[in-house]
Amino acid sequence: MALYSGVSLNIPDTSKPRVVIIGGGFGGLYAAHKIDTDKFQVVLFDKRNYHTFQPLLYQVATAGLQGDAIAGPLRTALKNKKDFHFRLLRVLSINEDKNTVTTSIGDLHYDYLIVANGCKSNFYGNKLMETYAFPMKSIPDALNLKSQLMQTFESASMINDPERLEKLLSIVIVGGGPTGVETAGALAELRKQVLPKDYPGIDFSKMHIYLVQSGDHLLAGMSEKATNYAYKDLNRMGIEIILNAKVTNYDGAVATLSNGQTINTFTLIWSAGVTGDVISGLKPEWVDRDKLIVDEYCKVKGSKNIYAIGDIASLKSEKYPHGLPGVAQPAIQMGKYVAKNIGKFHNNEKVAPFRYLDKGSLATIGRGKAVFQLSGNRTFTGFFAWFIWAFIHIAFLVNFKNRIKVFFSWMWDYFTYDSGNRLIIRPYIRANDEVAKQIIEENDY
Numbered sequence: 001m002a003l004y005s006g007v008s009l010n011i012p013d014t015s016k017p018r019v020v021i022i023g024g025g026f027g028g029l030y031a032a033h034k035i036d037t038d039k040f041q042v043v044l045f046d047k048r049n050y051h052t053f054q055p056l057l058y059q060v061a062t063a064g065l066q067g068d069a070i071a072g073p074l075r076t077a078l079k080n081k082k083d084f085h086f087r088l089l090r091v092l093s094i095n096e097d098k099n100t101v102t103t104s105i106g107d108l109h110y111d112y113l114i115v116a117n118g119c120k121s122n123f124y125g126n127k128l129m130e131t132y133a134f135p136m137k138s139i140p141d142a143l144n145l146k147s148q149l150m151q152t153f154e155s156a157s158m159i160n161d162p163e164r165l166e167k168l169l170s171i172v173i174v175g176g177g178p179t180g181v182e183t184a185g186a187l188a189e190l191r192k193q194v195l196p197k198d199y200p201g202i203d204f205s206k207m208h209i210y211l212v213q214s215g216d217h218l219l220a221g222m223s224e225k226a227t228n229y230a231y232k233d234l235n236r237m238g239i240e241i242i243l244n245a246k247v248t249n250y251d252g253a254v255a256t257l258s259n260g261q262t263i264n265t266f267t268l269i270w271s272a273g274v275t276g277d278v279i280s281g282l283k284p285e286w287v288d289r290d291k292l293i294v295d296e297y298c299k300v301k302g303s304k305n306i307y308a309i310g311d312i313a314s315l316k317s318e319k320y321p322h323g324l325p326g327v328a329q330p331a332i333q334m335g336k337y338v339a340k341n342i343g344k345f346h347n348n349e350k351v352a353p354f355r356y357l358d359k360g361s362l363a364t365i366g367r368g369k370a371v372f373q374l375s376g377n378r379t380f381t382g383f384f385a386w387f388i389w390a391f392i393h394i395a396f397l398v399n400f401k402n403r404i405k406v407f408f409s410w411m412w413d414y415f416t417y418d419s420g421n422r423l424i425i426r427p428y429i430r431a432n433d434e435v436a437k438q439i440i441e442e443n444d445y
């Protein structure tokens with residue numbers, strides 16, 4: 001039943017089997033794109049009307065790219081599909097006994113359900129961290145962080161109190177995986193190339209960028225060559241890397257580390273992990289560690305007609321005893337696999353099991369610097385790896401317009417040393433930051 005009166009999902013009745021997809025991320029988008037709509041009606045629900053290219057969120061947060069450069073409108077991406085219906089809605093629950101999903105506008109029956117709603121930031125139950133830290137999981141998150149950073153430098157240019165200045169000019173990044181490393185590199189470049197020109201009155205030798213990693217090396221899971229390269233380069237760029245430590249608490253002003261160290265900061269960036277965002281209504285035995293357990297056909301184990309793909313799916317195998325990595329390629333490949341085979345599943349035909357093809361891992365450290373590791377651990381570093389990184393990121397952006405925008409933006413930055421997206425269009429007020437609130441309100445930013 002609809003939560004509001006006078007509204008309806010308005011999905012036409014059909015004689016074809018209906019496939020409902022939850023989430024237009026990498027998995028859902030590729031699945032929707034590939035399903036044969038002559039044979040199936042396809043309905044896609046997403047709580048955003050665009051696909052987010054998450055690998056470049058850090059560039060939006062650090063003023064390298066505009067938000068819309070990494071967002072692809074879902075309706076445009078799928079405009080050529082005939083019996084395809086997009087609705088901007090959050091799916092609230094799945095009623096597997098009735099083969100329906102519940103949304104705020106009403107329920108919809110499915111013959112096949114593809115769950116592709118991805119992950120959310122994982123604060124491991126630390127409520128203070130959740131309140132004050134800056135996550136980086138969506139474009140709104142990245143824009144909040146960009147506003148915070150730019151407001152910070154504006155404030156720092158008008159502050160003499162050394163204690164407050166220290167908190168403004170210290171940035172802590174939690175998590176030394178690809179996102180943490182890439183964010184640290186981008187901030188180091190901003191500090192060196194861009195900010196001193198914008199704020200000649202600020203002494204940027206007092207700006208500290210800390211990267212805190214719980215393990216004993218960065219880029220866990222990558223080769224020794226890759227992790228060493230990242231460590232050395234970030235070190236050279238002036239990033240203060242703290243290994244074997246966790247941030248155990250953060251109250252919006254002071255971060256406390258497990259090694260006893262404290263860091264005064266107003267900006268703590270959380271890139272320390274994500275967890276599956278399981279939609280309610282599914283059987284508890286189908287869920288393991290906040291992910292849906294799937295078999296080698298990407299079907300939720302025990303279900304009749306529910307598939308799960310991408311970050312929300314836990315597909316364990318001998319080669320991947322903890323499940324597939326939480327990156328874009330498994331989501332894309334699973335999406336394509338389910339879409340290609342759904343006709344065969346429907347007709348009870350024999351289908352070859354899903355096989356994940358590892359195409360390698362990439363992380364960039366900064367201008368012309370990256371690591372690229374192939375599946376056999378062969379690792380490339382430096383400009384060649386950066387070129388591959390740039391090429392692949394541009395190639396996988398959802399539409400041609402975004403590819404052009406990102407390409408020209410990068411070219412401009414490369415030759416001018418000036419990332420041009422430092423506008424504070426939508427000021428951000430951190431939780432309980434009365435001073436920031438007063439400044440923004442009094443000055444009508």
Ligand SMILES: Cc1cc2nc3c(=O)[nH]c(=O)nc-3n(C[C@H](O)[C@H](O)[C@H](O)COP(=O)(O)OP(=O)(O)OC[C@H]3O[C@@H](n4cnc5c(N)ncnc54)[C@H](O)[C@@H]3O)c2cc1C
Pocket residue numbers: 022023024025026027028045046047048050051052053054055056057058089090091092116117118119136137178179277279309310311312326327328329331362
């Ligand atoms: C900061 C960051 C950097 C990353 N960098 C890389 C990288 O360099 N390389 C790489 O390969 N991977 C990277 N990843 C991981 C990669 O982005 C994910 O693995 C990939 O996006 C997973 O795809 P997915 O389709 O499972 O989910 P997502 O892409 O997360 O899509 C989920 C979709 O579901 C929608 N949704 C969620 N809940 C609901 C609901 N209840 N109702 C309706 N819609 C819903 C969301 O709006 C979203 O559009 C990064 C991730 C992050 C956060």
